[in-house]
Amino acid sequence: MRGENPQHSNEDITFIWDFAGQQLYYITHRIFLTSEAVYLILFSLKEGMHNKGKRRFSKMAKYVMTYDMTNIQIIKYWMRLIYTYAIPVKAQQQLQAKKPQIAVVGTHSDCLEGTKEDKKKQIEEQYGILFQEIRGTPYESHVVRKMYAISNKYASQCKMLKTLKQDVGGFLKEMPKTIPLKWLKFQQILQENGRTSLHMTYAKVCKVATECGISVENLIHTLNYLHDLGIILYFENNRLLKHAVITNPRKLIFILKKIITEVEPDVKAFKSGYLWDSP
Structure with missing residues (x-):
């Protein structure tokens, strides 16, 4: 989101909202969706589009839990949510409307196996599935047709990350309005x-x-x-x-x-029966 800083009228500030990805929080997301924003939907390139989405509690977690939806279903859920709650009805009726913009970002590109060409092919396959899945949907025109494959390990050296920042900056500059x-x-x-x-x-x-x-x-x-x-x-x-x-x-x-708070379950307490004790 882009706004003007009252103390420095010649400067712009950008507000970044990080939405919780856990399904438990889905019901709250619609409250914070607006049309004057650029949305980034992130997914891991290490995981297949048709595989169940994985959720890690923390870096120290010894186990991984999965969502009920596949990765492609999760991405499409976010797109539908943005389209439903962030796009005005009048804009929805204009099939060519492209505001707000939705960029899909693939992370962990550095974790892909094989040569540079092999990695490129894997990235193209992932995005190919995505772009095919959203073809003909009402929110298709809002999705940026670029493959933003980001390296988490070498972020400072990632050219695509710089491209993403430039593109987002360009989208935001198109949004300012003159107000009284x-x-x-x-x-x-x-x-x-x-x-x-x-x-x-x-x-x-x-x-x-x-x-x-x-x-x-x-x-x-x-x-x-x-x-x-x-x-x-x-x-x-x-x-x-x-x-x-x-x-x-x-x-x-x-x-x-x-x-609504999601915490890591206490496996030891569960096994010992503490979680079944009545208050």
């Missing part, structure tokens, strides 16, 4: 509130907007703009959430982590 100065003042007040509070009531936000010279009729456009940047969260079409504006999205993430 009063929107910036309004944004600063909401962000200041977010330092001490999770949210503001919609009624209070309306009052702040009026003081900033923003009419109630135009307020929704301002809120949608800030929502797309990830600065606030507001859901006008949700019956329960439309009465509040989340001014601190990060704090909301921490709350969700408290409610």
